[in-house]
Each structure stands twice: as C-alpha cells, then as structure tokens.
Amino acid sequence: xxxxxxxxxxxxxxxxxxxxxxxxxxxxxxxxxxxxxxxxxxxxxxxxxxxxxxxxxxxxxxxxxxxxxxxxxxxxxxxxxxxxxxxxxxxxxxxxxxxxxxxxxxxxxxxxxxxxxxxxxxxxxxxxxxxxxxxxxxxxxxxxxxxxxxxxxxxxxxxxxxxxxxxxxxxxxxxxxxxxxxxxxxxxxxxxxxxxxxxxxxxxxxxxxxxxxxxxxxxxxxxxxxxxxxxx
Amino acid sequence: xxxxxxxxxxxxxxxxxxxxxxxxxxxxxxxxxxxxxxxxxxxxxxxxxxxxxxxxxxxxxxxxxxxxxxxxxxxxxxxxxxxxxxxxxxxxxxxxxxxxxxxxxxxxxxxxxxxxxxxxxxxxxxxxxxxxxxxxxxxxxxxxxxxxxxxxxxxxxxxxxxxxxxxxxxxxxxxxxxxxxxxxxxxxxxxxxxxxxxxxxxxxxxxxxxxxxxxxxxxxxxxxxxxxxxxx
Numbered sequence: 001x002x003x004x005x006x007x008x009x010x011x012x013x014x015x016x017x018x019x020x021x022x023x024x025x026x027x028x029x030x031x032x033x034x035x036x037x038x039x040x041x042x043x044x045x046x047x048x049x050x051x052x053x054x055x056x057x058x059x060x061x062x063x064x065x066x067x068x069x070x071x072x073x074x075x076x077x078x079x080x081x082x083x084x085x086x087x088x089x090x091x092x093x094x095x096x097x098x099x100x101x102x103x104x105x106x107x108x109x110x111x112x113x114x115x116x117x118x119x120x121x122x123x124x125x126x127x128x129x130x131x132x133x134x135x136x137x138x139x140x141x142x143x144x145x146x147x148x149x150x151x152x153x154x155x156x157x158x159x160x161x162x163x164x165x166x167x168x169x170x171x172x173x174x175x176x177x178x179x180x181x182x183x184x185x186x187x188x189x190x191x192x193x194x195x196x197x198x199x200x201x202x203x204x205x206x207x208x209x210x211x212x213x214x215x216x217x218x219x220x221x222x223x224x225x226x227x228x229x230x231x232x
Numbered sequence: 233x234x235x236x237x238x239x240x241x242x243x244x245x246x247x248x249x250x251x252x253x254x255x256x257x258x259x260x261x262x263x264x265x266x267x268x269x270x271x272x273x274x275x276x277x278x279x280x281x282x283x284x285x286x287x288x289x290x291x292x293x294x295x296x297x298x299x300x301x302x303x304x305x306x307x308x309x310x311x312x313x314x315x316x317x318x319x320x321x322x323x324x325x326x327x328x329x330x331x332x333x334x335x336x337x338x339x340x341x342x343x344x345x346x347x348x349x350x351x352x353x354x355x356x357x358x359x360x361x362x363x364x365x366x367x368x369x370x371x372x373x374x375x376x377x378x379x380x381x382x383x384x385x386x387x388x389x390x391x392x393x394x395x396x397x398x399x400x401x402x403x404x405x406x407x408x409x410x411x412x413x414x415x416x417x418x419x420x421x422x423x424x425x426x427x428x429x430x431x432x433x434x435x436x437x438x439x440x441x442x443x444x445x446x447x448x449x450x451x452x453x454x455x456x457x458x459x460x461x462x463x464x
Contacts, residue, residue: 010366012252012360015254016253017252017253017254017257018252018253018254018360019252019253020244020249020250020251020252020253020362021248021249021250021251021252021253021256021284022247022249022250024253025249052253103362103366103370104370105366105369105370105374105375105376106366106375106376106377106383107377107378107379108375111374111375111378112378114373118373124373125373126369126370126371126373127370128244128250128362128366128367128369128370129362129366130252130335130360130361130362131363131366134242134335134337134338134360134361134363135360137337137358137360138335138336138337138358138359138360139358141346141350141356141357141358142337142343143337143338143340143343144337144338145338145339145385145387146339146343146344147339147387147389148387148389148390148391149387149390150384150385150386150387150390150392150393150396151338151384151385152382152383152384152385152399153377153382153383153384153385154382155377155379155380155381155382157379157380158380158381158382159380160382160398161382164382164398164399166392166396167384167396
C-alpha cells in the first residue's frame with residue numbers, strides 16, 4: 001500500500017482571504033487535518049482556514065498538543081507524540097494536512113514535526129503562506145526593504161536581538177513581552193518604527209512612532225524598524 | 233468625484249496557485265492593471281496572474297517602463313513617469329491594480345511608486361504575496377529558522393552581504409551574478425547551503441550542497457544558508 005504524505009500548509013497571518021489558492025485546494029482535496037491545538041475551536045490556524053473553506057468542518061481533525069515550552073525535553077517529547085499520531089494515518093495511506101499560522105518555513109512547529117516524519121521514511125510537502133511580517137508591512141503600507149537594504153528578522157526567543165548592530169530593516173516577531181526593552185534600544189538607533197498588533201484580525205492596531213507603542217502588548221505583535229534615510 | 237485607489241498586489245514567486253484569494257478577487261473586481269514591463273506578454277507578474285485569473289486578458293493594461301537601472305536619476309525619473317500614468321486614472325475615480333512578483337513589501341518597485349502616489353494625495357493599499365524565499369524553502373522542504381534563530385535577508389545590490397557576521401540563517405536573493413563569491417564566503421562558515429533556481433516555474437532546480445551549485449546562475453536564484461547544528 002502506498003503511504004500518505006504529510007502536507008504542511010500556511011494559512012497566513014489572520015485574514016482568511018490571504019490564504020493561497022493552493023492551500024484552499026489542498027484542504028478541500030484531503031480528509032485529515034492536523035491542527036496545533038487542543039481543539040479545533042481553540043486553534044487560530046483552524047479558525048482562519050474555516051472562514052475561507054467552510055468544508056473544513058466536515059474533516060477529521062487531529063488535535064496535537066504542542067505546548068510552547070522552554071524545556072527542550074518536553075518540547076521534543078510533544079513533537080515525537082505529534083509525529084506518531086500523524087504517522088499512524090500516513091502508514092494507512094492517508095494524507096495528513098497540517099495547518100499552520102503564517103508560513104510553515106518561518107518559526108513554525110511544523111518544521112520539527114516534518115523532520116521527524118521525514119526521518120521515519122514518509123514523504124512531506126510544504127505549501128507557503130503569507131508571513132506575519134509581510135502582512136504587517138502591507139497593513140501599515142510600508143516597505144520592508146528597497147534594493148540595497150538588508151532585512152533582519154528576530155524572534156522573541158533570540159536572546160541577542162537587542163545587541164545586534166548593522167544592516168538596515170529589523171523585524172521583531174512575537175515581541176509583546178519584550179516591548180519595553182526593544183523600544184529603549186531602538187530609541188538610540190534613529191530608526192523609523194512601526195508596530196502592528198493582531199494584524200489582519202478584528203482588533204488590528206497600527207502604531208507609527210516609538211512614543212505611541214505601549215510597553216506591553218499581545219503575542220501577535222510585529223515591530224518593523226527601518227532606517228530613516230532609506231525609508232519609503 | 234471620488235478618487236481611485238492604487239492597489240499593489242503580490243502575485244507570488246511563480247506558481248499561480250500561490251496567489252492569495254484576495255489577489256484573485258482584487259484583479260476580478262477592478263478594470264485597470266498596471267504591470268512592470270513593456271508589454272503584458274513580456275511581464276512575469278502578468279503571466280503568473282493570467283494563469284490563475286483568465287479574465288485578466290479582458291482588462292485595460294498600463295505597461296510601465298521600469299528599468300532596473302543603477303543610475304539613481306534614471307530610476308527616479310522612471311518611477312515619476314509611472315506614478316503620473318497611474319495618477320491619470322486615479323484622478324478620474326478609477327482604481328489601479330499594480331501587479332508585482334513575490335510580495336509588494338519586499339524589494340519591490342511598487343514601494344517607490346506607492347510613495348510618490350501617496351505624496352500626491354491618493355489612497356494606496358497593499359495585498360501581500362508569497363515571497364520567493366518562503367517558496368524556495370517550501371520547495372526544498374527546509375525551515376528558514378526555528379524559535380531561537382535569526383533570519384537575515386540580503387538582496388544582490390547589498391554590497392556588504394559578503395562581510396556580514398553573526399546571526400543564523402542567511403538568505404541571498406537574486407544572487408545569480410555573485411554566486412561564485414557567495415559560495416566562497418559560505419565555504420568557510422560551516423553553513424548548510426541550499427540554492428533554488430526558478431522556484432515554482434517549469435525549470436525549477438534545487439541544489440543541496442555548495443559543490444553542486446554552479447558558479448553562475450539566473451536572476452531568479454535564492455540561496456539559503458543555515459547553521460549546521462540548528463538545521464531541521
């Protein structure tokens with residue numbers, strides 16, 4: 001019997017209309033959907049996809065418990081458990097679609113699970129999604145970089161983000177808890193700073209100066225700091 | 233009379249199925265399409281969109297001559313000319329959709345023209361697209377970065393790309409002509425290197441080691457260099 005394929009799909013950052021034609025087709029054509037959450041109702045990626053593809057509610061859902069733990073052992077175990085649940089279906093010849101926020105290649109749990117599943121001999125495939133930082137730039141109507149500018153992306157867990165020197169545009173992702181420190185650091189750098197909170201969602205908010213940005217903010221916050229002289 | 237809106241739309245990197253639902257809707261709902269090229273037939277962004285939205289062939293096309301000149305004066309003049317052509321329609325209350333490869337916020341000519349049009353008092357809007365580097369990672373089935381890793385993006389025109397130190401993943405865009413130098417630099421860095429040529433197009437090619445990557449390559453080449461110890 002042929003084995004199934006694990007298909008990681010990016011559903012984009014929030015607006016269901018930012019899903020790709022391919023993501024929609026892949027969800028329609030397959031039956032089993034793995035979601036990174038305890039239940040469909042509590043999973044953001046699922047609720048985004050459901051708005052664009054109502055047929056999703058008739059699919060078989062595999063809820064995967066994937067805590068955002070700092071403990072590496074606990075993380076590894078949750079990934080192994082998720083891979084095992086997925087492989088049980090792949091072994092029976094069924095494809096499994098894994099829904100993920102944003103893009104599956106950018107700070108996504110899917111990458112870890114893809115690696116485990118791939119090492120166990122299964123085929124995997126990835127469908128790109130719109131990243132939160134591209135959507136944040138679009139919402140604010142600004143560019144992330146022009147032809148001679150570099151773009152540097154830092155996740156909240158990247159400890160040295162505050163010490164980074166050089167380059168042009170800096171993007172700080174999921175930076176809610178560190179907002180105050182990042183603001184202080186940027187104040188010295190003469191950067192043009194934009195912050196987008198809950199991009200593409202109903203409670204989206206755009207801040208266009210350091211002074212306006214609150215010292216604390218939610219998980220879905222993206223800071224874009226651009227060179228003043230280059231910005232357009 | 234109400235003025236029209238300039239709407240920049242990312243059509244993604246090549247595969248028409250990577251267009252978003254919103255991009256497709258915006259093309260369908262509007263009549264005037266500005267394209268970065270001499271004619272529709274010669275413009276990559278147009279030919280991608282046409283495959284997903286056949287109605288595009290019945291639209292009014294505004295071909296914009298936007299050379300990739302190094303001469304800043306010449307560049308600025310071509311942007312001003314393009315803005316004037318677009319504004320002639322906006323002033324009459326007609327929306328203008330501007331089709332762009334990849335994402336409009338990432339190394340796109342749209343950003344320059346949006347700025348000019350916006351300064352002249354018109355409303356502008358941006359619809360995100362899949363970036364070439366996300367699509368390249370998906371094609372190669374690799375991650376661009378995990379939770380503690382930074383991602384650094386360098387366009388070919390960024391002179392200091394070869395001198396950059398620190399961070400984790402490095403992405404070199406449109407790097408065809410500098411391939412040999414980038415390869416040499418990366419050989420010392422112990423990076424795991426992947427190169428994707430013509431991502432999502434018929435002649436897509438994926439190279440998974442420095443030794444396999446040719447010394448010269450086309451314009452649509454993306455190099456992804458990841459830390460060996462972190463890669464997954």
